[in-house]
Amino acid sequence: MSVVVTNPPRAERALVDALAAFGVATIHEAQGRRGLLGSHITPIQSGIRIAGNAVTATVAPGDNTTIGVAIEQCSEGDVLVVVPTAPCDMGYFGDLLATSLQARRVRGLVIEAGVRDVADLNHMGFPVWSRCVSAEGTGKGTVGDVNVPIAIAGRIVEPGDVIVADDDGVVVVPRRNAAQVLAASKAREEKEAGSRARYAAGEIALDVNNMRPLLEKAGTRHVDYADWVKEQQA
Structure with missing residues (x-):
């Protein structure tokens, strides 16, 4: 029913x-x-x-x-x-x-x-x-x-x-x-408006979202291409 x-x-x-x-x-x-x-x-x-x-x-x-x-x-x-x-x-x-x-x-x-x-x-x-x-x-x-x-x-x-x-x-x-x-x-839209202004000024997500500590914790390293090729050939 x-x-x-x-x-x-x-x-x-x-x-x-x-x-x-x-x-x-x-x-x-x-x-x-x-x-x-x-x-x-x-x-x-x-x-x-x-x-x-x-x-x-x-x-x-x-x-x-x-x-x-x-x-x-x-x-x-x-x-x-x-x-x-x-x-x-x-x-x-x-x-x-x-x-x-x-x-x-x-x-x-x-x-x-x-x-x-x-x-x-x-x-x-x-x-x-x-x-x-x-x-x-x-x-x-x-x-x-x-x-x-x-x-x-x-x-x-x-x-x-x-x-x-x-x-x-x-x-x-x-x-x-x-x-x-x-x-x-x-509150979220106000926060995003601030982030949008920073992006428009040339900043990138790594800094706007404070992501660099995450990369460090993950053990991420930056390697020049030539050095990376040498490592792959070693």
Whole structure:
């Protein structure tokens, strides 16, 4: 029997929108290199970054019924996150479902399966991160769960968690940690701004990141090429 959970708690919109200012890589690093979905989840578009509260859904292999069920639970500012209960690359989602989500001001879709109508989705400006693109359509008849914790691309996503997605992939910020991760992301970006200025002034990573002691500890030595050739011939 399937379950549809209504009105789960969501992260505060102000926190969600503030996290949208930071890239996936920055947030991933700022929260201790956690929360990054597997690299097989990629965008179908480029140059777009979104953040929103997760509405989660499980779908049966080859059946997209639950996406329609989940849309009813989506609100403005949400991101729909979908995973099949068994691996399936069929095209679960296209321009019609995107039109329905767009009407509800949903910010995007993350799905560990296939999508189709890619040209139409890009023309609409509806962002999608998916496992693949597939024109093969799905059937209807089996209902999964909505707004329950799901495992997707190696990570656990709970309804109301913050999803941030851009050209680098997708990262999950647990709802309860949103404020802490936002502060850490700001601090990291400020640190990187200082590092960027040093790189622009001509310094290199060995000095900006204080890596020379690591080389010394590893026993790394610098040898002139001519001397190295003599050593190889000895």
